[in-house]
Amino acid sequence: MTFDPVNFTIAAPLLALAAGALVILLLDLLLPAKAAQGPWYVFGIASVLLAGYYLVPLWDGTTPAGFGGALIMDRFGIVFSVVLLLAALLTMLLSVTRTEEDKSGYLALVLWGAMGMIVMAGSGSLMAIFLGLELLSLALYVAVAFDARPMAREAALKYFVLGSVASAFILFGFALIYGVTGTMNLAGIAAAAQPGDLFFKVGIALALVGFGFKLALVPFHVWAPDVYQGAPTPITAFMSVGTKAAAFATAARFLLATVPPASQARLLLPLAVLAAASMLLGATVGIWQSDLKRLMAYSGIAHAGYLMMAIPGLGAAGMSAAVYYMAAYCFSAMGVFAIISLLESEGEEGSSFGVLSGLYYRRPALGAAMALFMFAMAGLPPTGGFIGKFMLATSAVAAIPTATANAWTLLIALIVSTGISAYVYLRVVGTVFKKGDSSESRVRMAGAEGALALSPAAVRFGVVTVLVIAVAGTLVLGILPGPVMQLLGL
Numbered sequence: 001m002t003f004d005p006v007n008f009t010i011a012a013p014l015l016a017l018a019a020g021a022l023v024i025l026l027l028d029l030l031l032p033a034k035a036a037q038g039p040w041y042v043f044g045i046a047s048v049l050l051a052g053y054y055l056v057p058l059w060d061g062t063t064p065a066g067f068g069g070a071l072i073m074d075r076f077g078i079v080f081s082v083v084l085l086l087a088a089l090l091t092m093l094l095s096v097t098r099t100e101e102d103k104s105g106y107l108a109l110v111l112w113g114a115m116g117m118i119v120m121a122g123s124g125s126l127m128a129i130f131l132g133l134e135l136l137s138l139a140l141y142v143a144v145a146f147d148a149r150p151m152a153r154e155a156a157l158k159y160f161v162l163g164s165v166a167s168a169f170i171l172f173g174f175a176l177i178y179g180v181t182g183t184m185n186l187a188g189i190a191a192a193a194q195p196g197d198l199f200f201k202v203g204i205a206l207a208l209v210g211f212g213f214k215l216a217l218v219p220f221h222v223w224a225p226d227v228y229q230g231a232p233t234p235i236t237a238f239m240s241v242g243t244k245a246a247a248f249a250t251a252a253r254f255l256l257a258t259v260p261p262a263s264q265a266r267l268l269l270p271l272a273v274l275a276a277a278s279m280l281l282g283a284t285v286g287i288w289q290s291d292l293k294r295l296m297a298y299s300g301i302a303h304a305g306y307l308m309m310a311i312p313g314l315g316a317a318g319m320s321a322a323v324y325y326m327a328a329y330c331f332s333a334m335g336v337f338a339i340i341s342l343l344e345s346e347g348e349e350g351s352s353f354g355v356l357s358g359l360y361y362r363r364p365a366l367g368a369a370m371a372l373f374m375f376a377m378a379g380l381p382p383t384g385g386f387i388g389k390f391m392l393a394t395s396a397v398a399a400i401p402t403a404t405a406n407a408w409t410l411l412i413a414l415i416v417s418t419g420i421s422a423y424v425y426l427r428v429v430g431t432v433f434k435k436g437d438s439s440e441s442r443v444r445m446a447g448a449e450g451a452l453a454l455s456p457a458a459v460r461f462g463v464v465t466v467l468v469i470a471v472a473g474t475l476v477l478g479i480l481p482g483p484v485m486q487l488l489g490l
Contacts, residue, residue: 014119027043044111055073073122084114093466109142155230163223170210193259211251215244237334255268306389309392311406320395324387371429383474384475
């Protein structure tokens with residue numbers, strides 16, 4: 001692999017996102033707020049599409065790295081970047097349901113958050129990891145507070161305090177690793193790794209604490225339910241997919257560099273235990289939730305555990321399964337939050353089970369879509385969730401000869417938690433199809449009198465577009481896994 005000192009070809013997607021955010025802020029200065037609403041969205045969505053366009057020339061892998069190896073755009077990084085850009089695009093479309101206050105800053109933060117996520121997914125050095133993490137984190141800390149409800153401020157403060165502690169763990173861990181190896185480059189760390197050194201092992205552990213926070217792995221998950229519930233729904237959707245994908249991609253690169261193959265079975269066992277605990281706790285606590293956003297938070301905790309099934313052995317099959325599963329989760333999670341956003345735009349507490357009760361009989365298309373997304377979350381065919389979970393289980397089984405304890409821990413937890421979570425998701429489906437409760441139990445949302453930034457037709461178009469993409473993606477990944485994997489090079 002050639003490390004070019006400067007390579008703007010692989011930085012072009014990041015520059016496109018940065019330029020889009022700056023143009024949005026500039027338009028805020030030049031145009032009245034009402035006149036700028038449409039252009040803000042046009043430039044925001046265009047910058048995401050332009051970033052995706054700049055990924056196309058990188059697909060052949062001829063220019064995989066630059067900036068001294070700090071940024072790597074190999075096939076792994078590109079596919080994760082595609083998932084992250086998809087999440088940003090769908091978030092932009094969902095954001096049409098928001099009222100007009102501070103919209104320019106809000107959209108700019110979404111773009112900068114996407115930049116941080118892509119930097120993390122393509123990081124080739126400890127410094128790049130930390131820069132991407134902070135760019136992502138600072139953008140989301142502020143974006144979570146972009147809501148009129150006091151709950152949003154509380155969620156943002158909790159996210160900021162706990163996230164800052166997690167960043168400190170990562171930074172201290174990186175300092176120890178640098179002290180032992182004398183380099184920040186992941187390739188150099190892999191060559192100089194000393195798995196028997198106490199400070200080296202402590203450095204890995206501290207860094208994994210920070211990654212565990214971003215992934216919402218048990219016991220670093222305590223922020224997730226309150227932040228998911230308090231944040232604006234499009235930001236919750238963005239966090240549920242983007243943060244998880246970026247943190248996993250970074251953790252995988254980091255572990256490949258710091259944990260030699262001979263030490264993987266021993267050093268990764270604690271991580272497998274945390275992943276199993278996440279599966280079980282996320283599935284079990286979801287039983288008692290009566291708010292769909294909180295339920296999705298616990299679902300995200302369980303899905304983070306499922307995602308970590310790719311870790312035993314750190315093989316190519318596991319990484320491919322993780323990418324596929326993350327794409328499937330992106331479509332189903334975004335679909336759920338799109339339905340919540342649409343109901344909220346109509347003045348209802350869209351995440352309340354009272355509003356969801358009898359939804360199918362009021363809005364048949366929304367009810368059927370919600371059922372499909374819940375089936376995907378549960379891992380039922382013919383959805384992408386089933387194929388993704390099957391691929392993760394297969395990769396764990398393949399790792400049994402070299403990482404027996406890790407793989408069996410994860411497989412047993414997968415079987416038990418899948419059974420529990422099936423009840424949780426089917427309970428939502430039962431609520432949606434509940435007869436005789438289609439209007440009386442609906443809950444009005446506090447502050448619902450705020451004016452939408454765009455026309456109802458534009459709002460409906462944006463949310464329906466997200467729903468169509470989410471439904472199509474969920475079914476295509478479930479029905480045509482072979483062609484999709486060939487297209488992605490998995």
